[in-house]
Amino acid sequence: MGEIKMKINYEHIADSTQHFLRATNFENKDDFKGTPERVMRMWKEFFNVDSRDFDLYPIAATEKKGLVLLSGYVSWGFCPHHLLPVKYSFYIGYIPDKYYIGLSKLARLADYKLRTFPLQEDLTVSITEKLNTILEPEGYACAIKGYHLCSAMRGVKGREAEFYTSCFSDEVIKNEILSIMNLSR
Numbered sequence: 001m002g003e004i005k006m007k008i009n010y011e012h013i014a015d016s017t018q019h020f021l022r023a024t025n026f027e028n029k030d031d032f033k034g035t036p037e038r039v040m041r042m043w044k045e046f047f048n049v050d051s052r053d054f055d056l057y058p059i060a061a062t063e064k065k066g067l068v069l070l071s072g073y074v075s076w077g078f079c080p081h082h083l084l085p086v087k088y089s090f091y092i093g094y095i096p097d098k099y100y101i102g103l104s105k106l107a108r109l110a111d112y113k114l115r116t117f118p119l120q121e122d123l124t125v126s127i128t129e130k131l132n133t134i135l136e137p138e139g140y141a142c143a144i145k146g147y148h149l150c151s152a153m154r155g156v157k158g159r160e161a162e163f164y165t166s167c168f169s170d171e172v173i174k175n176e177i178l179s180i181m182n183l184s185r
């Protein structure tokens, strides 16, 4: 992939955190000393990833392989509407035809997409689009369960609810993934 180039002004992140503390009257309290810089460093860690970590390197397949599935991979992202954390569980799979990739690459694909603060619906579709483009597989699947702090922290109903989104190339792979996820209806 390699195209992850986040142009981020980290000083502005520290400034805006300072503004937030001023707005909420926490600015001069002891516990908040150094918070703007700490918050800035936290975001630096999140965004400062080597784009080469996300290259997928498809390998030519010499023999038939069955379903390849990353099951229940947990990774954290942020929702674009509230900038609050979302805990995602990913089920990403494909049935190789001409190419395959290492299993860890499926996790990296998810991590890569999370750096763009996607809506969960778009995240699901964009992962399958990427799989389809680079692997031209026989089938592909992406199902995601998301625990959104923006809804868990606010409101009364559905506090513990997870949001489920999915995108499947066909019924066969869909049924297999759903039975693995224990969500078959």
Ligand SMILES: [Zn+2]
Pocket (backbone or CB within 6 Å): 079, 080, 081, 082, 083, 084, 148, 150, 151
């Ligand atoms: Zn949200």
